[in-house]
Amino acid sequence: MPELPEVETVVRDLRLSLVGRRLTGIRTSSRPLRVKWSPDWEPCLVGRQVSTIRRRGKWILIDLAPTGLFVIHLGMTGQLTVVSRAKPAENHVHLEVDLDDGVDLLRYRDIRRFGSAVYYADESAWSDGRVEDLGPEPFDLTPRYFREMLAATSRCLKAILLDQRAVAGVGNIYADESLFAARLDPRGRGCDLKPRRAERLRTAIAAVLKRAIESRGATIKDFVGGSGLKGGYQNEFTVYGRTGQPCRSCGRPIECMRLAGRSTHWCPNCQDE
C-alpha cells in the first residue's frame, strides 16, 4: 500500500519518537511475514540504541548503535507506529519492540502480511541480498539519467515508473498521478519519449511526490503515519480512483485500463502525448 510519500511520513514521525531510544525487549506473533522472523535476531536488537532512521525507496532503514540495521517494508497494509504501552493491541500486530523509557513501544501491524521486518549486520548485507537493485531516489534523478534510462527501453511508461530499478519509491497511485501531471499517455513507450517530454515527466514525479509528502501521504484504507495519523493526499488525487468522474482539467470522464498488470487511471483527452 504505502508508496514513497507514505513511507517518508512514517520515517519522519519515527525520527521524533524513536531516535536515541534503546530497545529493551521484543515480542513477535506466530504468523510469518513475507520474511519469517528469526529468533537469532532478538539478541542483536535488544540492548541496542536507535541512531538514525532513513528511507530508501519504500524501505525503512533503522540504524542501530553500536552496530546493526533493522529494515522494514510495509508491503500493502503495514503500519509502523510508536504507541503507549497502555494502548491495547489491535489484531494483526506481528511485532512489538519495548523502548527504554518504559512507556512506549514500537508496534508493527500488517493485515495482509506482505511486509517484512529483518535484521542485518550492516547495510551491504541488506543491499547485497535478493533485493533487486534499487534505482535512484525520485528527487535525485538527473535529466541525463532519466532521459537515457527511458531511451533504453521499449516498455510502456506506466511499467517503467512501477519498476523499482528505474526509479525507487513510485507505486501505482503516484505513477498515475505523475503521468497525468505530465500529460503523458501511460501506454507510451520509453524509447519514443522526446527529451522535452521526458523532462516534463521527471519534474512532474518530483512535484507530485513533494506535494504528497506535504499532505502526509494518502490514506485509502489502512495507511497511518508513525504517530497514527492518517494522510490527506487522497483528497487531491487527479486520476487515481476517480474512474468515471470528471477530469479536473477538461471535465471529461476519467478512464481506467489494465496496464503492466495494474489498474491505470487516466484522462485520454488530457494525456495525449
Place this chain on the structure above:
DNA sequence: ACAGGATCCTGGGGGC
C-alpha cells in the same frame, strides 16, 4: 528483455 500471470494474505464491497 519483457509481458503476463500467479503467488503470498486479509478484508471490503458489489451482485445475486
Place this chain on the structure above:
DNA sequence: TGCCCCCAGGATCCTG
C-alpha cells in the same frame, strides 16, 4: 442476511 467473486497502495518468481 449470506454467499461468492473480484478487487486492493508491493515484491518476486515463473512461463512464454
